Amino acid sequence: MIILGLVIIGLICGSFVNALVWRLYEQSKAKNRKTKKEFSILSGRSMCPKCKHQLFWPDLIPVFSWLSLRGHCRYCQGSISWQYPIVELITALLFTFSYIFWPKPLHGIVIFQFIIWCLLLIGFVALAVYDLRWYLLPNRIVYPLFVLALLEILAPLATQASIISITIAALVGLAIGGGLFYLLFVISNGSWIGGGDVRLGGLLGLIVGGPFYAMLMLIIASGLGTFISIPLLLTGKANRKSHIPFGPMLILGGIIAELFGGSIFHWSLGLFS
Ligand SMILES: [Zn+2]
Known part of the structure; x- marks a missing residue:
């Protein structure tokens, strides 16, 4: 039902x-x-x-x-x-x-988080479509999503979660998701990656939180990027100067990290022990 x-x-x-x-x-x-x-x-x-x-x-x-x-x-x-x-x-x-x-049992404050997540998904789909069609990630969608992201990550405070651990996870996620792209943006003077990707990377990093989840998101996104670009390059449908929108891949990476990050983390711990 x-x-x-x-x-x-x-x-x-x-x-x-x-x-x-x-x-x-x-x-x-x-x-x-x-x-x-x-x-x-x-x-x-x-x-x-x-x-x-x-x-x-x-x-x-x-x-x-x-x-x-x-x-x-x-x-x-x-x-x-x-x-x-x-x-x-x-x-x-x-x-x-x-x-x-959904990685947690859905009751109490988690239901609220799930609803906010669905609102975030609406924004993510809009960004992906906009990026695919017009190679842009408009701030008019990105900025309101930051507000929703804050609600999403601060919601556990209503129970007994600690503000310190939440803040650290969010800042680390933000720094990895946004920081790496910001570095690429500065080094390439905006030719490898757009300012929109920097903001979106930061937003998604903030939501998934923590070093493992944020790195996982970036690995999935760049894997998808390579997986999609190589056939396009080989078949001549794109060349090295073509613009391939990175937003949708980043979003998919973020969604997978958010939903499956915990399971992947435990699975990878098993691999190393
Ligand atoms: Zn008509």
């Missing part, structure tokens, strides 16, 4: 992510206040990204509307990218997956 609920909420949140990403992008291009307002996330009505026709509920059912209209707008017949249903499905999958593999 809970899983079904999470799938439905995930699909709806995925639909919100699609709208959010597109609106933020349109707003960033908008030249005047009127257009900016038209694409506001809070007040604007749902509309077709092609013809801007207002959408009504039969057009807004996640995945189902896209499938029933075969990926076309009801009003202008323009094709609507498969990004829409995929993002909805991925968000639903991440919610469900997080619930199934």
